[in-house]
Amino acid sequence: MNSGGLVMLAEPARLERDIRKSLFLARAAPVATPAEALAFVRAVSDPEATHNCWAYRIGQAYRSDDDGEPGGTAGRPILQVIDGQGFDMTVVVVTRWFGGIKLGAGGLVRAYGGTAAECLRLAPRVPIVRRTRLAFHCGFGDLALVRARLPLLDAVVEEEAFDSEGARLVIAVPEDDAAQVTARIADLTRGQSVPRAEE
The missing domain is CATH 3.30.70.240 (Alpha-Beta Plaits)
Known part of the structure; x- marks a missing residue:
């Protein structure tokens, strides 16, 4: 977590990236409860996409899901980005449409983590006041x-x-x-x- 206090998203955010012919779309939103986070995941997941990987952090509660990608290559990197940038009360879904080129485990970690990181980095944020x-x-x-x-x-x-x-x-x-x-x-x-x- 960052040392300057926790932050949350001021509003939902999204970011698209093309990585070796696969399209990655990150969507992030502020949420107050795990149920709200899971509702957001369901609402934005595209059943036509190859994978809808996600993570959320709400205080001590957190979860992540690789949605069929090799274990630890998608959901965990997204969660690490949320924590690393000092976000709380935040959910991020990164959807991938496979473009025919395999990225390998390291490439997947960089693709999911990097897309989530860029989405959060550019998103408007507000400090969380305890x-x-x-x-x-x-x-x-x-x-x-x-x-x-x-x-x-x-x-x-x-x-x-x-x-x-x-x-x-x-x-x-x-x-x-x-x-x-x-x-x-x-x-x-x-x-x-x-x-x-x-x-």
């Missing part, structure tokens, strides 16, 4: 003010449950800003609401 969840109760008197300030604190409301005195909120904030957000909400509510980290 978030932590904070929970607190906010009285009705402070709720409108706190809700208005949350976007300025880069806080996203994930849960909101009302009771007779106000609302219990669970917000997701950038990990590095958790202490600052906690202090700001305490200030806004004159100490009545103090967010606590939620497991």
Whole structure:
């Protein structure tokens, strides 16, 4: 993984390459779950193509598939490219239409890995901000003010449950800003609401 923090695709990307008469088409997309990654693989795989090889990385979850190419020559190199360029929450499918010239194991690794690498290298990317969840109760008197300030604190409301005195909120904030957000909400509510980290 790269040392500058993880990134994800800002939008789906694609790249075509002609390698010794075989056409290689890489398609990559941002995904949030393994099920979403597999749905993308199914959606873009061409049944008429010779091979649809793929890999995804979503946090600790990852998978790759050689789709009939010799073991370790396609899916694994694609996964290594995803990891090597510091991508997370990313799926890449490289489809090959065989052109009659065999590439050999080394050639396949270079073709699949290289096509995936170029596709990701040229794709627009955004940094992944790790978030932590904070929970607190906010009285009705402070709720409108706190809700208005949350976007300025880069806080996203994930849960909101009302009771007779106000609302219990669970917000997701950038990990590095958790202490600052906690202090700001305490200030806004004159100490009545103090967010606590939620497991």
